[in-house]
Amino acid sequence: SIFKQKKVFEKRGNNEINLLKKSDYLIGRTTWDYANAKAITGVDKYFFCNESLRDDFYNNQWDIANIEKNTIFVTQAYYPIKGFHFMIEALKILKNKYPNIKCYVSGYNIFENKSIKLTSYAKYIMKKIKQYNLSDNIKFLGLLDTKEMINYLKKANVFVQPSVIENSPNSLGEAMLLGMPCVSSNVGGVSDLLIHKKEGFTYPYSEPAMLAYYIEKIFEDDSLAIELGKNAHIHAVKTHNREINSESTIKIYKEICNKGGKINVERKN
Numbered sequence: 608s609i610f611k612q613k614k615v616f617e618k619r620g621n622n623e624i625n626l627l628k629k630s631d632y633l634i635g636r637t638t639w640d641y642a643n644a645k646a647i648t649g650v651d652k653y654f655f656c657n658e659s660l661r662d663d664f665y666n667n668q669w670d671i672a673n674i675e676k677n678t679i680f681v682t683q684a685y686y687p688i689k690g691f692h693f694m695i696e697a698l699k700i701l702k703n704k705y706p707n708i709k710c711y712v713s714g715y716n717i718f719e720n721k722s723i724k725l726t727s728y729a730k731y732i733m734k735k736i737k738q739y740n741l742s743d744n745i746k747f748l749g750l751l752d753t754k755e756m757i758n759y760l761k762k763a764n765v766f767v768q769p770s771v772i773e774n775s776p777n778s779l780g781e782a783m784l785l786g787m788p789c790v791s792s793n794v795g796g797v798s799d800l801l802i803h804k805k806e807g808f809t810y811p812y813s814e815p816a817m818l819a820y821y822i823e824k825i826f827e828d829d830s831l832a833i834e835l836g837k838n839a840h841i842h843a844v845k846t847h848n849r850e851i852n853s854e855s856t857i858k859i860y861k862e863i864c865n866k867g868g869k870i871n872v873e874r875k876n
Contacts, residue, residue, distance in 0.1 A: 608726075608727045609687060609727050609728055612686060612687070612728075616688075624647055627644060627647050627648055628647065628648055630648075630652075631652060631863075631866075632652050632653075632654060632863050632866075633648075633652055633653045633654065634653075634654050634655075634656050634856075634859060635653055635654075635655065635656075635774075636655060636656060636657050636658060636774075636775050636796065636799075637774055637775050637795065637796025637799045637800075638796060638798075638799055639774060639795045639796040639799075640774050640775075640795075640796060641653055641655075654859045654862075654863075655855075656852060656855040656856055656859060657775075657846050657847060657848075657851075657852050657855070658775065658777065658780070658847060658852065659847055659848075659849040659852045659853070660777060660780055660781055660784060660847050661753055661781065663753050663754065663757055664753075664757065664781045664784045664785060665784060665847075665849075667757050667761065667785055668761075668785060668786050668840075669760065669761050669785045669786045669787045669836055670761070671829055671832060671833055671836075673761060673762070674761070674762055674763065674764050675709070675762050675763070675764065676764055676826070677705045677707065677708050677709070677764055677826050678708070678709045678710070678711065678762065678763045678764045678765075679694075679698075679708070679709070679710040679711065679763060679764065679765055679766075679767050679822065680710075680711050680713070680759055680760055680762075680763035680765075680766050680767070680782075681694055681710060681711070681712045681713070681766075681767050681768075681769065682712075682713050682714055682768075682778040683712075683713070683714040683770075683778075684712050684714065684717055684732065684747070685714055685715045685717055686726075686728060687728055687771070688770060688771050688772050689769070689770050689771075690769035690770045690771045690792060690812060691712070691732060691769060692731065692732065692735065693769050693771075693792075693812065693813065693815045693818065694710065694767060694769045694815075694818070695732065695735045695736065695739065695741065695745075696735075696815035697769075697815040697816075697818040697819040697822065698710055698739070698741055698744060698745070698819075699739040699741070699815075700815065700816060700819040701819050701822060701823065702739070702740075702741065702744060704823065705826065707744075708744050709744060709745075709746060710744060710745045710746070711746050711748055711759055711763065712745065712746065712747050712748060713748045713749070713750070713751045713756060713759065714749075714750065715749070715750060716747045716748075716749045717729040717732060717747075718733065718747065756781075757785070760781070760782055760785055760787060761785065763787070764788075764825065764826060764832070765787070765788050765789070765790060765822055765825045765826070765832070766778075766779070766782035766787045766788070766789045766790070767789075767790050767791070767818070767822065768789065768790070768791035768792060768797070769791075769792055769812065769818065770791075770792055770794060770812065771792065771794060771812045771813075772794055772795060773792075773794050773795040773796070773797060774795045774796045775795070775796045775797075775799070775800055776791075776797070776800075779791055779797065779800060779801065780800060780843055780846065780847055782839075783800070783801065783806070783807075783839040783840060783842065783843035784840060784843040784844065784847060785836075785840070786836040786837060786839060786840035787836050787839065788807060788825045788831070788832040788833075788835040788836045788839070789801060789806070789807035789808075789835070789836075789839055790807060790808045790809075790810070790818060790821045790822055790825070791807065791808075791809050791810075792809070792810060792811070792812035792818075793809035793810060793811060793812070794812050797809060800842070800843075800846060801839065801842070802838075802842065805835075805838050806835060806838040806839040806842050807835050807839055808821035808824070808825075808835075
């Protein structure tokens with residue numbers, strides 16, 4: 608149930624807080640995780656280092672000439688914090704103008720369980736899809752390997768990250784590396800990765816009307832989509848520069864080893 612999931616996340620959160628307090632040093636990568644780490648520990652013991660991503664995302668590029676028009680790609684819908692329920696609300700709005708709109712969803716298929724019991728969230732999503740008559744507009748792809756993920760991303764008109772909490776989502780970074788136009792909820796450290804109206808669009812996570820509005824802007828303007836994707840790629844290449852990130856990691860560990868101490872590497876939710 609969603610209630611049980613909530614209790615699990617509360618337990619994980621308390622465990623993470625205890626680990627943060629016990630650690631002598633922390634590694635993070637966004638203003639959000641820095642602010643929270645400092646607030647929890649009460650001291651500044653933070654090193655900054657960005658993440659490097661999967662090889663193939665550095666060697667592929669999105670091209671508007673090869674896309675399937677009016678399509679959306681979303682990477683997760685398995686549990687509520689990924690915000691797919693808000694994506695459904697946005698699709699309801701968009702379908703009025705784009706009756707054939709398609710939303711491709713990768714990751715664990717919440718309807719894959721063939722037993723009688725589905726999670727309560729899966730039941731809720733199923734109910735909403737039927738209520739809004741979106742069965743033909745949403746396609747759950749299941750788990751994809753890197754090559755399959757890239758192929759679907761390159762076919763999509765826009766990448767959407769509708770999460771209600773994130774730090775620095777790798778899926779957003781990968782879409783930006785490909786040079787895709789992206790729309791993301793403005794949560795956690797997203798604003799450090801994606802500059803609003805220059806490299807994509809960000810919106811308050813609980814505002815599906817704004818999500819629909821920004822998706823429509825990209826659907827309607829190919830020049831805008833290309834410009835946003837181009838700027839996103841430039842930013843992502845800097846953020847996920849493998850040489851710089853490798854050098855930074857080695858430098859951090861050397862400094863910590865010289866001082867002596869324990870280290871806890873911050874991970875996204």
